[in-house]
Amino acid sequence: MRVTYFALSAAMMLSVVAIPAYADHDAPIVKTANGEIVGEAVTDTVAAYKGIRYALPPVGALRWRAAQPAAPFSGPFKADAFGPACIQKTKLTKEEQAASGATPTETSEDCLTLNIWAPIKPEKPAPVMVWIHGGGFVAGASSLPFYDGTSFARHGVVLVSINYRLGLLGFFAHPALSKTAAKDEVQGNYGLTDQLEALRWVQKNIASFGGDPANVTVFGESAGGMSVLSLMAAPSSKGLYAKAIIESGLGWHKVRSATEAEADGVTVATALGLTGANATPEALRAATPDALIAATPKEGNGPFVDGQLLKQNLIAAFSKGEVQQVPIIIGTNSNEGSLLRPTAAPKLLADLPPAAVVGARAYYGAAATDDYALARRLFRDGAFTAPARWIARHVSASQPAYLYHFDYVAHYFRAKSDGVNHGFEVPFAFDSWKHIAGASFILKDEDRAETAMVHSCWVSFAKTSQPTCTGAVEWPKYSAEKDALLDFTLPMAVVKTGFEKPMLDRLEAKQKAMDPLVN
Numbered sequence: 001m002r003v004t005y006f007a008l009s010a011a012m013m014l015s016v017v018a019i020p021a022y023a024d025h026d027a028p029i030v031k032t033a034n035g036e037i038v039g040e041a042v043t044d045t046v047a048a049y050k051g052i053r054y055a056l057p058p059v060g061a062l063r064w065r066a067a068q069p070a071a072p073f074s075g076p077f078k079a080d081a082f083g084p085a086c087i088q089k090t091k092l093t094k095e096e097q098a099a100s101g102a103t104p105t106e107t108s109e110d111c112l113t114l115n116i117w118a119p120i121k122p123e124k125p126a127p128v129m130v131w132i133h134g135g136g137f138v139a140g141a142s143s144l145p146f147y148d149g150t151s152f153a154r155h156g157v158v159l160v161s162i163n164y165r166l167g168l169l170g171f172f173a174h175p176a177l178s179k180t181a182a183k184d185e186v187q188g189n190y191g192l193t194d195q196l197e198a199l200r201w202v203q204k205n206i207a208s209f210g211g212d213p214a215n216v217t218v219f220g221e222s223a224g225g226m227s228v229l230s231l232m233a234a235p236s237s238k239g240l241y242a243k244a245i246i247e248s249g250l251g252w253h254k255v256r257s258a259t260e261a262e263a264d265g266v267t268v269a270t271a272l273g274l275t276g277a278n279a280t281p282e283a284l285r286a287a288t289p290d291a292l293i294a295a296t297p298k299e300g301n302g303p304f305v306d307g308q309l310l311k312q313n314l315i316a317a318f319s320k321g322e323v324q325q326v327p328i329i330i331g332t333n334s335n336e337g338s339l340l341r342p343t344a345a346p347k348l349l350a351d352l353p354p355a356a357v358v359g360a361r362a363y364y365g366a367a368a369t370d371d372y373a374l375a376r377r378l379f380r381d382g383a384f385t386a387p388a389r390w391i392a393r394h395v396s397a398s399q400p401a402y403l404y405h406f407d408y409v410a411h412y413f414r415a416k417s418d419g420v421n422h423g424f425e426v427p428f429a430f431d432s433w434k435h436i437a438g439a440s441f442i443l444k445d446e447d448r449a450e451t452a453m454v455h456s457c458w459v460s461f462a463k464t465s466q467p468t469c470t471g472a473v474e475w476p477k478y479s480a481e482k483d484a485l486l487d488f489t490l491p492m493a494v495v496k497t498g499f500e501k502p503m504l505d506r507l508e509a510k511q512k513a514m515d516p517l518v519n
Contacts, residue, residue, distance in 0.1 A: 028040070028041060028047040028049075028120065029076070030049065030208045030209055031208055032204075032205040032208050033204050033205055034053075034070055034071070034072050034073055034077075034205070035072050035073030035074075035075070035076065035077060036073070036075075036076040036077065037049055037052060037073075037076070037077050037079050038076050038077065038078050038079060038080075039079050039080070039116075040079075040080050041120065042117075042150060043150065043154065044120070045119060045120050045153075045154055046117055046118070046119065046120060046150050046153040046154055047117070047118050047119075047120050047153075048079075048115070048116070048117050048118075048149075048150070048153075049079040049115065049116040049117075049118070049209070050079050050080060050081055050082045050083070050113075050115045050116075050143075051079055051080075051081050051082050051083035051113045051115065052077065052079055052083075052113055052114050052115070052116065053070045053083070053112065053113050054069075054070050054112060054113065054114050054162070054197060054198050054201040055067040055068055055069060055070050055112040055194060055197045055198070055201075056068040056069070056070060056071065056112075057109070057110035057112070058109065058110075058112060058165060058169070058190070058194075059109050059110055060285070061285070063109070063169065063285050064169075064172060064177055064190060064281075064284070064285065065185070065190070066185060066186045066190065066193040067112065067190070067193040067194045067196070067197035068197075069197065069200070069201075070112075070201070082113075082115060082141075082142070082143035083108075083111060083113030083143075083163065084104070084106040084107055084108035084110070084111050085104035085106065085107045085108075085111060085140070085141030085142075085143065085163060086107065086108075086109075086111035086112075086141070086163050086164065086165050086166045086169070086170070087107050087108065087109050087111070087165075087166065087167065087169055087289045087292070087293070088104075088107055088135075088138060088139045088140070088166050088167060088293070089138065089139065089167075089293050089296075090103050090104070090107060103139075104140075104141040104143060104144065109169065109289055111163045111165070112163060112164070112165070112194055112197075112198075113142075113162075113163055114142065114160055114161065114162040114163070114198055114201070115142055115143070115149070115160070115161045115162075116149075116158065116159070116160050116206075116209055117148075117149030117150055117152060117153040117158070117159045118153050118158045118159075118209040118210050118211065119153050119154075119156055119157075119158070119210060121210075122156070122210040125207065125210065125211060125212035125215075126156055126157060126158050126210050126211050126212060127156070127157050127158070127211070127212055127215045127216075127217065127462040127463045128157070128158045128159075128160060128202060128206050128211040128212060128213070128215060128216045128217070128462075129152060129157055129158070129159050129160065129216075129217045129218075129219060129458075129462050130160045130161075130162065130198065130199060130202060130216060130217070130218045130219070130241070131147060131149075131159065131160065131161040131162070131219060131220060131224070132162060132164070132195060132218065132219070132220030132223075132224035132227045132228060133147060133161070133162075133163075133220065133221070133223075133224050134220065134221045134222030134223045134224045134225070134248075134423060135166070135222065135223055136222070136223050136302075137166060137167070137170065137171060137191065137223045137226075137301060137302040137303075138166050138167045138296060138301070139166065140166070140223070140224075141163060142161035142162055142163050143161075145432065145435040145436050145437070146426050146427045146430060146432045146435065146436055147161050147426070147430060147432065148430065148432045148435040149161060149430070150432075150435075151430060151431035151432060151455060152430070152431075152455075152458075152459065152462075155455070155456075155459045156459070156463070157459055157462050157463070158206060158209055158210060158211035160198075160202055160206070162194070162195065162198040163194075164191045164192075164194035164195050164198070164227075165190050165191045165194055166191065167292065167293065167296050167301065168268060168292045168293075168295065168296050168301065169190070169289070169292060170190050170191030170194070171188060171189060171190065171191055171261075171301045171302055171303060171304070172188060172190070172261075172265055172268070172301070173187060173188035173258060173261035173262045173264070173265045173304070173306075174262060174265035174266065174268075174269060174277075174279065174284060175262055175265075175266070175277050176277075176278075176279055176280055176281050176284065177265075177281055177284065178262065180281050184308070185308075186306060186308050186309045187258075187306055187308065188258065188261055188304060188306045189230075189303050189304065189306050189309050189310060191227075191303070192227065192230055192231070192234065192303055192309055192310075193309065195227055195231060196231070196234070196236060196237060196240065196309075199216070199218065199231075199237070199240040199241060200240065202216060202240075203216075203239075203240060214242065215242055215462070215463075216240070216241040216242055216243075217241065217242065217243045217244065217245060217461065217462045218231060218240075218241040218243075218244050218245075219244065219245035219246070219247070219329075219458075220245075220246070220247065220249070221247035221248055221249075221423055221425075221426055222247070222248050222249065222422065222423060223302065224247070224249070225246040225247050225248055225249020225250070226249045226250055226253065226302065226303070227249075227303070228244050228245070228246050228249060229246060229249050229250075229251060229314050229318075229391070230303045230310060230314065231244075231324070232244060232317075232323040232324045232326070233310060233312070233314055233317035233318070233322070233323050234309050234310055235311070236309060237324060238324060241324075241326065242326060242465075243326045243327045243328065243461065243462075243465055244324075244326055244327075244328045244329075245328065245329040245330070245458065245461065246328060246329070246330040246331075246388070246391070247331065247332075247425060247426070247429070248331075248332050248333060248336060248384060248422055248423070248425075249330070249388075250383055250384060250387055251314060251315075251318075251387030251388060251390065251391050252314075252315060252383070252386075252387040252390075252511055252515075252518070253314075253383070253387075255303065255304055255305060255310075255313040255314055255315075256304035256305070257304065257305050258304065258305060258306050258307055260304070261304040261306075264297065264301070267297075268292075268295045268296075268297075269284065271294075271295040272284075272287050272291055272292075272295050274287075315515055315517045315518060316517050318390075318391055318394045318395075319394065319517045319518065319519050321394065321397065321398065323395075325398050325399055326399060327399050327400040327401070327402075327461075327465045328391075328392070328395050328399070328400075328401050328402070329401075329402045329404065329457075329458075329461055329467060330388050330391055330392050330395075330401065330402070330403060330404075331388055331403055331404030331405060331406060331485070332380070332384040332385050332388050332404075332405065332406070333384075333405075333406045333407075333419065333420040333421065333422060333423075333424065333425055334380075334405065334406065334407040334419030334420045335376070335380065335417070335418050335419030335420055335421050335422070336379070336380040336383065336384040336385075336422050337375070337376025337377060337379045337380045337418075338376070338418075338421035338422050339379070339422050340375060340376050340379045342372055344375075345371055345372045345374075345375035345376070346371070346375075348375045348378065348379060349371060349374065349375055349378075352378075356506075357374070359506075360374060360377075360378055360503070361374055363502065363503055364377050364503075373418070376418070381500060381503055381504060381507055382507045382510075382511075385405070385499075385500060385504060386504045386507040386508055386511070388403065389403060389483075389485075389499075389504055390508060390518070392478040393478065393480045396477065396478045396479055396480070400465065400466070400477050401477065401478040402461070402467050402475055402476075402477060402478060402486070403478045403484075403485040403486070404475075404485055404486045404487070404488060405485055405486075405487045405488070405496070405499060406420050406424075406425045406428075406488045407419060407420055407487055407488060407489040408420065408428070408450050408454075408488045408489050408490065409424075410442070410443065410447045411442075411443075411444045411446065411447055412442040412443075412444075412447075425454070425488075427439070427451070428450065428451045428454040428455065428488075429454055429455060429458050430455070431451050431452065431455040433447075433451065446490075449471070449492070450488070450492060452470065452471075453469050453470055453471050453472050453492055453493065454469070454488060456468075456469050456470040456471075457469040457472075457475065467486075469486075469493060471492060472486075472492045472493040473486075473492075473493060473494065473495055474495075475493075475495075476495060482497060483497055483498050483499070483501060484496065484497045485499050487499070
């Protein structure tokens with residue numbers, strides 16, 4: 001762990017305001033620890049630097065090894081194009097497309113790059129936000145258009161977006177790999193080691209882009225939000241960021257043990273045509289990316305308790321307060337149930353006592369007109385809303401926590417909408433509608449006003465650790481006593497106390513009965 005080194009580096013970088021050099025208007029040049037990077041001026045006030053390698057290519061002998069720092073550039077690096085997305089399934093069903101948001105055009109196992117949007121010639125070190133994309137740990141990319149960071153940079157924030165290994169290349173354990181690993185080497189959570197290495201790269205280099213390494217906000221949505229929670233629970237992330245935002249990041253989800261992850265790895269090895277537990281590291285590393293995609297379990301995968309990077313599951317870490325002590329924003333959307341497949345609804349309801357189903361139907365009323373609608377609402381609150389409130393409560397014991405519910409649907413979609421689908425808050429937070437093909441043409445003035453307001457909340461939090469939202473009411477800190485959140489809805493936003501409290505209390509009691517650590 002190199003926290004002391006990074007803290008010292010940050011202090012040294014803060015002693016001088018580092019301003020990027022500009023050979024001409026179109027080619028901003030930045031000197032980093034790895035060499036010169038040549039970006040591009042995307043507006044008069046914003047420069048972009050794309051496809052920057054932050055770690056060695058995780059290929060060959062480095063497949064299923066912790067991320068290693070990138071080597072120096074052989075010459076000036078022209079950062080004018082995104083790097084390829086990490087290996088993932090690109091032929092998706094409609095359901096998979098809806099869950100992942102979009103499909104990248106190019107993928108590669110050599111994918112550990114990041115992108116930066118920065119204010120041109122800032123007067124002082126700017127706050128930094130590091131974005132971790134979603135996609136169920138099996139899909140997604142930092143290059144997708146709704147993650148464009150121009151608006152953040154235009155409002156004085158250095159925005160960094162990263163790629164990290166996905167699927168079986170990012171999260172995989174097998175007895176043969178464990179036996180041959182070095183004593184203290186992180187095993188299995190390779191995608192998380194990528195995220196940590198990207199954060200270390202930011203600490204070393206972001207001052208050269210005008211950013212403040214002492215004021216970094218890490219944020220993400222869905223699997224990105226789950227990643228942020230995992231980073232908060234990882235002791236080795238200390239000192240790499242100062243605050244966090246979790247968008248639709250669950251919290252009570254299943255986190256496998258190392259033993260379970262290795263058992264899953266044996267199953268994968270068998271599916272690859274290898275000898276299960278007796279497969280060799282060489283044979284595993286010889287598997288093609290396509291074969292690994294085909295062998296990925298349908299339920300996906302993700303971070304697990306490896307005993308090194310993650311020493312305990314998220315419920316235990318937050319219950320005991322053994323997480324990074326940083327201010328947070330956390331929240332969920334009104335139609336997170338958009339993730340629930342119609343075929344999964346009967347099982348969800350069948351797993352509940354009949355009296356509980358009757359009670360839930362009565363509680364939700366018009367919002368649960370049929371079994372599928374009821375299941376979606378229960379899924380939303382059980383998997384997303386209740387855990388977000390629970391995490392906010394635990395964090396609020398030592399740090400400011402701000403809880404939200406996102407229920408603003410753009411005007412064009414309202415007639416057909418059951419609320420804000422999973423992930424649909426992202427273009428509001430990024431103010432990135434103009435980068436999504438055709439989207440800006442369907443927005444009305446009220447949509448633009450809501451976008452500007454939501455975006456200002458995220459920008460303000462990055463700058464001051466307090467989300468002051470332009471044109472909206474004051475967003476109160478969360479406390480168990482007041483149980484207040486900010487509801488992004490019409491008009492603009494409103495403060496609500498005791499949001500869905502009867503149902504969330506019941507769901508928390510149910511979760512506690514299954515896991516006593518849910519205190």
